[in-house]
Amino acid sequence: MAAAPVRLGAWLMIPDPIVVEAAALAGFDWVGIDLQHGTWDLGLAFRGIQLLDVLGVPSVVRLGRDDLADLPRVCDHGASGVVIAMATEPDLVARAISMARYQPSGERSYGGQRYGMRAAPIDPAEVRPAVYAMIEDRRGLEAVEAIAAVPGLAGLHIGPVDLALGLGLGSDPSGPAYDAALRRIREAARATGISAVLHAVRGHEAEARRSEGFDELVLPADIGLLRGAFSTELAVARGGTVEPYGPYGLRR
16 A cells, blocks of 8 residues: 655745745645744634635744643634644643533634635535644653643644754754654654655755655745745856855855
């Protein structure tokens, strides 16, 4: 039986409809909207979700761990999923899942599906936006097996740079300790049947990451790709050497 294909996601920090449309039309399996670090505000995120919905592309919104109050509204506007940043304990993840579910299995208040402009579900209990936990520090890593076992969790996202910082490796996500952390997170996901998702993977690295057992890969963020493309074209035009850029557009 052939393995399921790895899902590939785009990551948007720039809150502009033309960027959203370009990512949607590129053919990604889903598009992420970064409310934690991006320049989005909540109103712009709602418009991005709406545009992706119209274009038929699932949207995944990242929220800071202190912004869970925004989770039901993001879901009301049609987000297919949410990622909870800096998920460090099972109770936080369980709360997020409850906030994404209608009663009686959760605590989300019913406000219609985008205020009545999407078809109402036959059974609201079946409306279950995916909730992901982002493992990106030592506390989250130490609790990863318990986090992965929270009922209803869709998957574990990995933030490479923050995870490296949390492991005392600086901002370079590499080395034996980092690889061991990735392996532990993948194994926790596999043991509970949920997705293991790695961020900031360049296209030429995807095959290697796929073979390691990741279920989903997120390409570098739009601003990193844009800065890298600008720098590459400028260097080529000047006849110089193209300097390597990291996943966020920073020189290594």
